[in-house]
Amino acid sequence: MTNILAFETSCDDTAVAIVNDEGQILGEAIFSQLKEHAPFGGVVPEVSSRAHIEQILYVTKCAFEQASLMPADINAVAATFAPGLIGPLMVGAQFAKGFAQACSIPLIAVHHIEGHIFAGHQDEGFIEPPFIALIVSGGHTALYQCAPDYSIAAIGETLDDAAGEAFDKIGRALGLDYPAGPIMDKLASLGHKDRFTLPIPMRTSDSLNFSFSGLKTKALETIKEHGAFDNKALHDFCASVREAVVQSLVERAFKALKKTGLGSLVIGGGVAANSRLRELLGHMCQQHSYSLYLPKVRHCTDNAVMIAKAAHIKFRRGLYSSNQVDIAATLPIEQAYILQDIVSH
Ligand code: KG4
Ligand code: ZN
Numbered sequence: 001m002t003n004i005l006a007f008e009t010s011c012d013d014t015a016v017a018i019v020n021d022e023g024q025i026l027g028e029a030i031f032s033q034l035k036e037h038a039p040f041g042g043v044v045p046e047v048s049s050r051a052h053i054e055q056i057l058y059v060t061k062c063a064f065e066q067a068s069l070m071p072a073d074i075n076a077v078a079a080t081f082a083p084g085l086i087g088p089l090m091v092g093a094q095f096a097k098g099f100a101q102a103c104s105i106p107l108i109a110v111h112h113i114e115g116h117i118f119a120g121h122q123d124e125g126f127i128e129p130p131f132i133a134l135i136v137s138g139g140h141t142a143l144y145q146c147a148p149d150y151s152i153a154a155i156g157e158t159l160d161d162a163a164g165e166a167f168d169k170i171g172r173a174l175g176l177d178y179p180a181g182p183i184m185d186k187l188a189s190l191g192h193k194d195r196f197t198l199p200i201p202m203r204t205s206d207s208l209n210f211s212f213s214g215l216k217t218k219a220l221e222t223i224k225e226h227g228a229f230d231n232k233a234l235h236d237f238c239a240s241v242r243e244a245v246v247q248s249l250v251e252r253a254f255k256a257l258k259k260t261g262l263g264s265l266v267i268g269g270g271v272a273a274n275s276r277l278r279e280l281l282g283h284m285c286q287q288h289s290y291s292l293y294l295p296k297v298r299h300c301t302d303n304a305v306m307i308a309k310a311a312h313i314k315f316r317r318g319l320y321s322s323n324q325v326d327i328a329a330t331l332p333i334e335q336a337y338i339l340q341d342i343v344s345h
Pocket of ligand 1: 269
């Protein structure tokens with residue numbers, strides 16, 4: 001049995017997980033920094049770095065306790081090395097390097113998006129390529145094609161805002177807390193989607209790219225024109241916004257499947273928790289006989305299980321990282337291979 005210990009600290013969550021080679025989660029702990037950043041209205045990198053430093057040892061101990069394992073039971077260590085905030089990435093990466101050296105076990109540096117892509121499995125096990133992945137979060141909205149050799153290429157991405165960012169900005173104008181996406185999802189479930197007319201982004205475009213700034217601008221104008229929202233109007237407005245975002249995501253994903261001729265769709269990222277997105281993708285895939293891989297809701301947002309799963313795939317293929325591997329604030333997924341500078345069989 002191979003057990004991988006994984007760290008995810010690229011932004012505002014200190015997450016640690018231990019996953020075995022059957023994809024079973026043996027231990028999982030997370031410290032969310034939402035409260036630390038709330039007074040500033042957004043993530044402050046310096047505050048985040050400090051919180052990671054303060055929490056990482058405790059969160060790691062919690063994961064080990066839950067798994068009833070000792071460091072000697074771990075066969076490889078993984079961490080997110082890119083992309084993300086430099087200070088926060090450095091904390092997880094250095095901690096992982098130290099653990100790997102102390103236990104004389106391999107280190108596996110993982111690209112954050114690879115993590116979101118390979119989280120896309122409700123239960124145990126791993127997704128086999130080829131497939132299309134739709135990754136939608138506060139910072140990313142993109143479509144990827146994963147080839148049978150596990151190489152990943154972006155085939156469409158947002159030209160402006162990410163879908164989660166659009167939810168968060170529209171939610172802020174409505175006076176909702178950050179992150180507004182999950183709050184708007186709940187409110188939307190109480191409303192009628194047809195009350196407010198909002199544009200469905202990129203509907204007539206043949207490309208696989210996304211755009212949410214036009215929808216965001218129209219939504220912000222509607223909020224201004226409407227004036228104070230009573231509960232009913234708030235629910236209906238959230239439902240109309242959610243429908244426009246989700247329709248656009250589903251249409252682009254469908255187009256990607258048709259264009260590439262592939263039959264499997266994986267979703268990931270915080271917005272993959274959206275109940276309407278999960279419902280409509282379910283209908284679309286059932287209607288066209290595509291296989292749909294949905295992560296558990298708690299594994300849509302940033303977590304370390306997804307990093308452990310991506311690392312297991314690399315471990316199986318003998319792709320390790322040396323102690324020289326560095327973190328990077330940005331790194332296109334097509335260049336993620338530079339994180340593995342040792343091939344061992
Ligand atoms: O993947 P994630 O934790 O962090 C990154 O942005 O990388 O995603 C967070 C984003 C936020 O924009 C949040 O509003 C959105 O995911 N989100 C949702 C839902 N849950 C989280 N958006 C819509 N519906 C949801 N249920
Ligand atoms: Zn993420």
